[in-house]
Structure formats: structure tokens, C-alpha cells
Amino acid sequence: QVQLVESGGGLVQAGGSLRLSCAASGNTASTYTMGWFRQAPGKEREFVARIRWSGGITYYADSVKGRFTISKDNAKNTVYLQMNSLKPEDTAVYYCTAAPGWTSRTTPGAYNYWGQGTQVTVSS
Numbered sequence: 001q002v003q004l005v006e007s008g009g010g011l012v013q014a015g016g017s018l019r020l021s022c023a024a025s026g027n028t029a030s031t032y033t034m035g036w037f038r039q040a041p042g043k044e045r046e047f048v049a050r051i052r053w054s055g056g057i058t059y060y061a062d063s064v065k066g067r068f069t070i071s072k073d074n075a076k077n078t079v080y081l082q083m084n085s086l087k088p089e090d091t092a093v094y095y096c097t098a099a100p101g102w103t104s105r106t107t108p109g110a111y112n113y114w115g116q117g118t119q120v121t122v123s124s
Contacts, residue, residue: 020080020083020096022078068083091121
């Protein structure tokens with residue numbers, strides 16, 4: 001079992017930045033894939049970014065590539081999502097996720113563990 005707790009959401013103007021944090025506890029073995037998804041009202045949950053806990057290989061959705069950066073701090077068991085040049089369409093609840101082993105999938109079903117979510121609102 002892995003427990004995930006997100007923090008760092010809030011209200012920001014378009015063009016601004018936020019950094020989300022995801023603290024992982026429990027069976028935080030080094031073989032997990034950690035990811036971020038988001039869900040806007042009335043829309044399906046969508047993939048944002050993922051990072052391999054061991055090695056740090058990253059992958060991003062096209063919609064955030066060049067603006068968002070996923071990173072990790074092994075000592076703190078924490079994954080971050082640095083979000084720059086935010087747009088109103090980035091408004092959503094952002095969820096931290098974890099999947100055992102390495103996955104290249106970008107569907108929610110590929111991830112076993114989820115945080116409670118943190119709201120990000122970008123005003124125009």
C-alpha cells in the first residue's frame with residue numbers, strides 16, 4: 001500500500017506559476033512510476049506527467065510540455081509538479097498517482113494509488 005498526499009494548489013492568474021507536491025508513504029519501493037493527472041468539471045480525468053522513481057525518466061502530455069516539470073526528491077519521498085505559464089484551461093483538480101513497476105500507459109486504470117486531489121484555479 002502507498003499513501004499519497006498532495007499540496008500546493010491554489011488560485012493564480014494566467015501566466016503565473018504553482019508547484020504541487022505529493023508526499024508518498026507506506027511501501028514506497030523504488031520501482032514505482034509516479035504520475036500526475038487532472039480532472040476539470042464535466043471532463044474525464046487526463047494524464048499530465050509521469051516520472052520513474054528509479055532513474056527519473058519523465059514523460060509529459062502535449063498540452064503541458066515545455067510548461068510543466070515533474071521531479072522527485074528521493075530523500076523526502078516526494079514528487080513535485082512545477083507548473084509555469086499557467087493558462088485558464090489548466091484549471092482542474094490535480095491528482096498524484098502511483099503504479100508498481102514501470103508503466104508507459106497514460107490511462108487512469110494503469111495507476112493503483114491516488115491522492116485526494118488538490119484544486120488549481122487559473123484566472124484569466
